[in-house]
Amino acid sequence: MQLLFLYFLITCLCDFADANLQDITSGDPPYNICTNSNNYATDSPFENNLYNLLGVLSLNTSVTKFSSFYTGDNSDRVYGLYMCFNYNYTTYVDCKNCIATTASQHIVRYCPNEKEAIVWEDSCLLHYSSEDFFGKLDVKGNIPKANSQNVSDPERYRSVVNRSLSTLSKQAAYNPVNNMSATGVESFTKTETLYALVQCTRDLSGDDCSSCLQTATREILSCCYFLRGARVHSRSCFLRYELYDFVNGASESSVSSGNQAKGKGKCMPQFQHKNLLK
Ligand SMILES: *[C@@H]1O[C@H](CO)[C@@H](O)[C@H](O)[C@H]1NC(C)=O
Ligand SMILES: *[C@@H]1O[C@H](CO)[C@@H](O)[C@H](O)[C@H]1NC(C)=O
Ligand SMILES: *[C@@H]1O[C@H](CO)[C@@H](O)[C@H](O)[C@H]1NC(C)=O
């Protein structure tokens, strides 16, 4: 029996420096990077180890929002880690759903037979590789996403965002009780309040965490300081800020109505249809 599957392969490997602002304002998760460097064969020991790894990592989502693990020997070894974004409402059940159900399925579907892949979902990231990447800062190919609406006072917003992210980055990087994440609130105008979350993968050193968040902050502010909210998806860290309380689960529609303009441009996620015969 043949079953036809249609699925979307989402790639947004844009050159960040060239990205014009519309390029990065739309497209929902998942985002993924398949490194396309090496392949594993179907039914190989590497594939077995990968599925085993995804299973073991998924189990730990019931007790921790970050975990790393490797399994297998020599060229069949697979390293992997996940991080669930530490929103104040994120439970271990949410973490499990994101990793065990969503991200694990997406990572093998979008990057079939790849020896390294990363996927970012709405509330988690999952990364595996045949190379040992634990403890290594990696800010290549960061994926920025921004809200398409402008703020009222962009120059001031830039400095408020910068100051807030910088304070939070220090808390995340250098205060061990924070598990490498921090959230904060800062007033922007009389009626608008900035909410922010920063987080690093917990295999990093404090200095590397700080450096990851600084890079992400610099990148997002250089393109998008005049936009109301943004996220940076990096392999080593995640940051997000908005003018609504997403940290506690508020959604944008609860504070401002109106459709978000959807941008079109060279860095838009490309949806490619693929036929899979099984
Ligand atoms: C840090 O993570 C551990 C489990 O990995 C958890 O028990 C603890 O509550 C976390 N602390 C904070 C401040 O999130
Ligand atoms: C799962 O979490 C526990 C508690 O944090 C830890 O001791 C164990 O090493 C973790 N296992 C994996 C595979 O990450
Ligand atoms: C938003 O702000 C940017 C930078 O100030 C400006 O170039 C752009 O035209 C503005 N867009 C809108 C819709 O006002």
Ligand SMILES: *[C@@H]1O[C@H](CO)[C@@H](O)[C@H](O)[C@H]1NC(C)=O
């Ligand atoms: C952000 O603040 C740092 C100092 O904390 C400063 O060096 C940097 O230029 C600022 N960046 C922006 C875009 O304002």
Ligand SMILES: *[C@@H]1O[C@H](CO)[C@@H](O)[C@H](O)[C@H]1NC(C)=O
């Ligand atoms: C999230 O929860 C922590 C711990 O309860 C609290 O300190 C922090 O202020 C909260 N963040 C926001 C934005 O509400």
